[in-house]
Amino acid sequence: MDEAALIRAAQRGDDDAFTILVRAHDQSVLRIALNLLRSPEDARDVYQEAFLRVHRSLQQFRFDCNFSTWLHRIVTNICLDHLRRRKVRREAPRVAISPSGQEFDQLDSVAEPRADSDPQRRVLSDELRGKIQTVLGELSPRERVVFEMRHFEGMRLRAIGEALGTSEEAAKNCLFRATQKMRVALGEFV
Amino acid sequence: MNCVECESSLVFYLYGELSAETEESIEQHLDVCGDCRASETRLATMHRAIEAERLEPSLELLSACRQDLAAKVELVTHRPKTGWRSWFQPLGMSRWTWRLAGCAALVAVGFLVAKVTPNLPGTSFGRGQTIVSTVNHVEALGDGHVRIVLQDSVARELSGRLDDQAVQSLLVSAARNTTDPAVRVDSMELLRAWAGQPGVRQTLVEALERDPDDGVRMKALETLRPYAAQPDVRTVLLHALRADRNATVRAQAVEVLTMGNLQNSEVAGALQELMQREENLDVRQQGQRVLRSMNASLETF
Ligand SMILES: [Zn+2]
Numbered sequence: 114m115d116e117a118a119l120i121r122a123a124q125r126g127d128d129d130a131f132t133i134l135v136r137a138h139d140q141s142v143l144r145i146a147l148n149l150l151r152s153p154e155d156a157r158d159v160y161q162e163a164f165l166r167v168h169r170s171l172q173q174f175r176f177d178c179n180f181s182t183w184l185h186r187i188v189t190n191i192c193l194d195h196l197r198r199r200k201v202r203r204e205a206p207r208v209a210i211s212p213s214g215q216e217f218d219q220l221d222s223v224a225e226p227r228a229d230s231d232p233q234r235r236v237l238s239d240e241l242r243g244k245i246q247t248v249l250g251e252l253s254p255r256e257r258v259v260f261e262m263r264h265f266e267g268m269r270l271r272a273i274g275e276a277l278g279t280s281e282e283a284a285k286n287c288l289f290r291a292t293q294k295m296r297v298a299l300g301e302f303v
Numbered sequence: 304m305n306c307v308e309c310e311s312s313l314v315f316y317l318y319g320e321l322s323a324e325t326e327e328s329i330e331q332h333l334d335v336c337g338d339c340r341a342s343e344t345r346l347a348t349m350h351r352a353i354e355a356e357r358l359e360p361s362l363e364l365l366s367a368c369r370q371d372l373a374a375k376v377e378l379v380t381h382r383p384k385t386g387w388r389s390w391f392q393p394l395g396m397s398r399w400t401w402r403l404a405g406c407a408a409l410v411a412v413g414f415l416v417a418k419v420t421p422n423l424p425g426t427s428f429g430r431g432q433t434i435v436s437t438v439n440h441v442e443a444l445g446d447g448h449v450r451i452v453l454q455d456s457v458a459r460e461l462s463g464r465l466d467d468q469a470v471q472s473l474l475v476s477a478a479r480n481t482t483d484p485a486v487r488v489d490s491m492e493l494l495r496a497w498a499g500q501p502g503v504r505q506t507l508v509e510a511l512e513r514d515p516d517d518g519v520r521m522k523a524l525e526t527l528r529p530y531a532a533q534p535d536v537r538t539v540l541l542h543a544l545r546a547d548r549n550a551t552v553r554a555q556a557v558e559v560l561t562m563g564n565l566q567n568s569e570v571a572g573a574l575q576e577l578m579q580r581e582e583n584l585d586v587r588q589q590g591q592r593v594l595r596s597m598n599a600s601l602e603t604f
Contacts, residue, residue, distance in 0.1 A: 128376075135372065136550075140585050143360040143368060153364050160368040161375060168376055245356050263318060264350070265357040270320050285320070292314050295349065303348040 116180055124171050131171075135164055138181060141266070142188050148265050149192045149257065151246075159195065163188045178275065185268075185276035189258050196254035241302045248298045252291050259284050260291040304332040309339045317346055362521070362551060471497060475506050484516035491522045498526050508539045517549040524555050531559050541573050550583035557586065561593045571597055 116137070122130035139160065146159035166187050174183060249257055258277065262268045268276070274284040309332045315321050316329050333340050440452035463470040471494070478490040491510070497503045510523035524543065530536045537560070544556040557577075560570050574590050574597075581587050 131376075135369075137583075139368065140360065140365060143365055144358070147358050147360050147364075151358075153360075156360065157364065157368050157371065161371050164372050165375060165379070168379070241352055242356065245353055249356075264353050270318070285315070288318070289314060295353070296346070299349055299352070303345050303352065 117176065120171070120174060120176075120180060124174070131168065134180075135167075138184055139164070141181075142184065145185075145188055145262070145266060146192055148261055150195055155195060159188065159191050162191050166191075182272065182275050185262075185272075186278060189262075189276050193254050193258060196257065200254065238302075241299070244298060244302065245295075248295050252294060256287050256291040256294075259287040260295075263288055304328045306332075306336060306339055309333070309336070310342060313339070313343055313346060317343070317350060362555075365551075465493060465496070471503070475502060478506050478510065484514075484519050487514070487516070487519045488522045491519070491526050495526050499530060504530060504533075504536070508535055511539050511543055517552065520547065520549065520552050521555065524552060524559065528559050531562070541569070544573055544577055550586050553577070553581070553583070554586045554589050557589050557593060561597070 116134070119130050119134050119137075123134055142163055143156055143160050146156035146163075147153060150156055150159065163184070167184065174180070249260070252260060255277070259273055262273045262276065263270070270284045270288065271281045273288075274281040277284060309329055312321060312325060312329055316326060321329070333343060440450070442450045444450050461473075465471070474490045474494050478487050478494065481487055481490070487510070491507065494503050494506075498507060504527070507523045507527050511520050511527065514520050514523065520543070524540070527536050527540075531540060540556050540560050543552055544560060547553050547556065557574065560573075571594065574594055578587065578590050578594070581590065
């Protein structure tokens with residue numbers, strides 16, 4: 114079944130269609146949230162909120178853009194809210210609790226390293242990795258979203274602009290600023 | 304193009320966001336300018352370092368999210384959804400999985416039979432015992448009477464050590480025959496340390512090949528992981544990679560088959576075949592990554 118048919122079925126209240134739709138996109142949604150917020154519990158909240166919003170407002174989806182663009186818009190908005198709240202409160206990511214109720218020792222336990230990134234990880238010093246995380250945390254929420262969507266999701270600037278409800282040019286400027294900050298901070302390492 | 308222009312465009316050159324003409328003039332400049340080339344190399348190194356920071360959510364987290372959502376949607380719509388249940392439960396393993404402290408843990412096996420009927424009057428076998436009944440036959444007798452034939456059995460509880468042969472065979476039987484997928488998953492978890500034994504392994508191989516429940520097949524796959532080099536396990540993994548209907552199972556099969564030194568032309572062939580019809584983006588990406596790292600030809604797709 115193609116996606117448009119799935120969406121129409123889900124709009125008519127077909128639960129299975131909605132579920133298939135969710136499953137086609139939810140790994141990407143979760144990955145975006147987990148990377149942006151670096152907290153499995155927050156990512157779990159974002160996942161839930163995003164798809165509940167989809168469930169609530171799917172009726173209003175008019176096929177004037179890709180479903181994934183629409184979904185990305187929802188997810189990035191929720192993540193932006195989280196990041197802005199965090200900036201205001203200067204709060205650290207919440208303590209991560211596993212589904213079984215245990216605390217995660219570290220983020221690694223909810224994330225599977227990618228096969229091709231392993232050698233890279235070994236080569237790079239922990240210091241560099243820490244530095245990257247620091248700079249990511251210091252970017253403005255918007256810069257961070259643009260930067261990660263480019264680097265982690267491989268999205269084109271145009272798609273990023275669409276997801277953020279802004280122009281390609283604005284996304285480009287945002288990305289440039291973020292990259293410059295990264296270059297300045299990592300200058301001594303690379 | 305001069306160095307200043309090159310420097311300001313380099314970022315977007317690496318992002319692949321420039322027009323073909325600009326790209327070409329950058330490349331011409333890079334050919335002749337060592338400084339800008341060094342700059343490009345540094346920037347590319349930085350990109351790789353950043354990309355290595357990307358986190359992949361674990362299946363456990365994904366499964367927890369799916370369960371949250373299913374429960375919440377059910378609440379919102381005020382109607383139980385069989386569709387939701389059957390779709391979302393498959394990955395809900397964490398809830399079921401017994402957390403055992405070491406292999407000396409005691410194991411209790413009960414309720415191996417199909418369905419528990421609630422409080423049937425006059426069928427008590429004694430205090431404190433649960434009656435497990437299945438209906439074998441129903442028939443109208445006229446006058447508004449019906450005849451129902453029940454097969455009763457009494458639930459018994461037994462405990463023993465995991466290394467006890469009898470306990471193991473009960474667990475193998477539970478992994479194969481119990482109708483509740485949660486019990487099948489729990490049994491496999493308990494048998495994990497014995498997965499190297501032929502009887503247990505055969506059970507896991509068959510579960511991965513044809514258990515109707517996605518979560519049970521995932522569990523079997525995960526339990527078989529240390530034995531991926533064995534021919535029978537390898538065969539069933541290739542089968543899962545080619546034919547499993549669940550994308551997560553296919554993705555895991557790709558991962559297990561390509562870890563360590565298991566890679567060979569057979570796996571590469573199966574992967575390429577998979578890439579030709581795989582529709583799930585995550586599985587595709589994972590397959591492509593693996594193929595690239597195996598230096599296999601990507602030209603076929
Ligand atoms: Zn130059």
